[in-house]
Amino acid sequence: MSGFKVAKRDIAKLYLKTQCDNIENTGDIIDKDFLKGGGFKLETPGLLFPFRKMPQNHPDSLKNAKYDSYNYHYNEKNAATFAYGRRSKKTKKIVRLHAARDLYYDVNEPIYAIADGIVKRVAFFYYDTWVIEIEHEYEAKIAKIKGHKMLVRYGEVKKGSAILVKEGEKVTRGQKIGEIGLLNPYVRQPYPDKRGMLHIEMYTGEGSGNLSDKSIKYSDMLYATSKKNKGITFQRRKDLFDPLDLLNEMIKTSKKENWIE
Ligand SMILES: [Zn+2]
Numbered sequence: 256m257s258g259f260k261v262a263k264r265d266i267a268k269l270y271l272k273t274q275c276d277n278i279e280n281t282g283d284i285i286d287k288d289f290l291k292g293g294g295f296k297l298e299t300p301g302l303l304f305p306f307r308k309m310p311q312n313h314p315d316s317l318k319n320a321k322y323d324s325y326n327y328h329y330n331e332k333n334a335a336t337f338a339y340g341r342r343s344k345k346t347k348k349i350v351r352l353h354a355a356r357d358l359y360y361d362v363n364e365p366i367y368a369i370a371d372g373i374v375k376r377v378a379f380f381y382y383d384t385w386v387i388e389i390e391h392e393y394e395a396k397i398a399k400i401k402g403h404k405m406l407v408r409y410g411e412v413k414k415g416s417a418i419l420v421k422e423g424e425k426v427t428r429g430q431k432i433g434e435i436g437l438l439n440p441y442v443r444q445p446y447p448d449k450r451g452m453l454h455i456e457m458y459t460g461e462g463s464g465n466l467s468d469k470s471i472k473y474s475d476m477l478y479a480t481s482k483k484n485k486g487i488t489f490q491r492r493k494d495l496f497d498p499l500d501l502l503n504e505m506i507k508t509s510k511k512e513n514w515i516e
Pocket residue numbers: 353355356357453454455
């Protein structure tokens with residue numbers, strides 16, 4: 256075993272294997288008492304929050320009172336919320352629904368992987384910002400069909416050397432992957448602030464193909480719905496879901512681990 260790296264998680268697995276190897280008769284049954292008395296505990300760590308600071312538009316940590324208008328906890332109420340209706344500049348009609356929750360931060364704020372995983376795509380997103388898509392070693396509880404890995408789209412990240420991961424690369428929980436970018440032309444929400452945000456989209460992994468897809472109808476969606484704009488497309492893959500509950504859980508986990516003060 257010399258020169259062989261073993262992660263903490265793997266030690267638990269190896270220990271379990273050793274215990275089982277001691278059972279001489281292959282017909283022996285491993286019962287509940289064996290698992291209870293085994294002196295080990297197998298635990299999957301919860302998801303980390305992608306930042307070490309609270310967002311400027313979280314209700315408990317608003318940068319100032321104006322940021323309440325961009326509080327990402329609301330329901331379809333502002334540009335930072337899930338399923339908020341986006342209007343066409345020409346016709347002023349709602350043409351698509353926002354597929355993310357937007358977490359407001361200053362430009363250059365480091366972004367971290369929320370779990371172990373594999374980078375699936377690094378590409379231009381829009382308005383001078385990029386996107387990092389990671390398949391994580393995590394099963395979304397909401398998924399109807401079990402056995403899929405959750406996919407997370409980290410959007411509006413800073414381009415160039417600020418992106419620290421490549422397609423096909425493995426990432427570990429808590430690894431820095433990039434930084435907050437600035438949209439160009441920038442948006443001043445709330446005025447006069449000129450800052451960035453993480454546009455975070457989550458998918459159960461039950462779908463396949465590109466995450467952005469204009470051909471997907473509202474009725475195709477497995478989980479994403481709207482109260483105000485039923486029938487309008489998200490232009491996203493059918494396994495998209497509202498990340499709010501999971502983001503809240505991630506903040507709790509991250510505070511417990513002193514990842515966020
Ligand atoms: Zn967004």
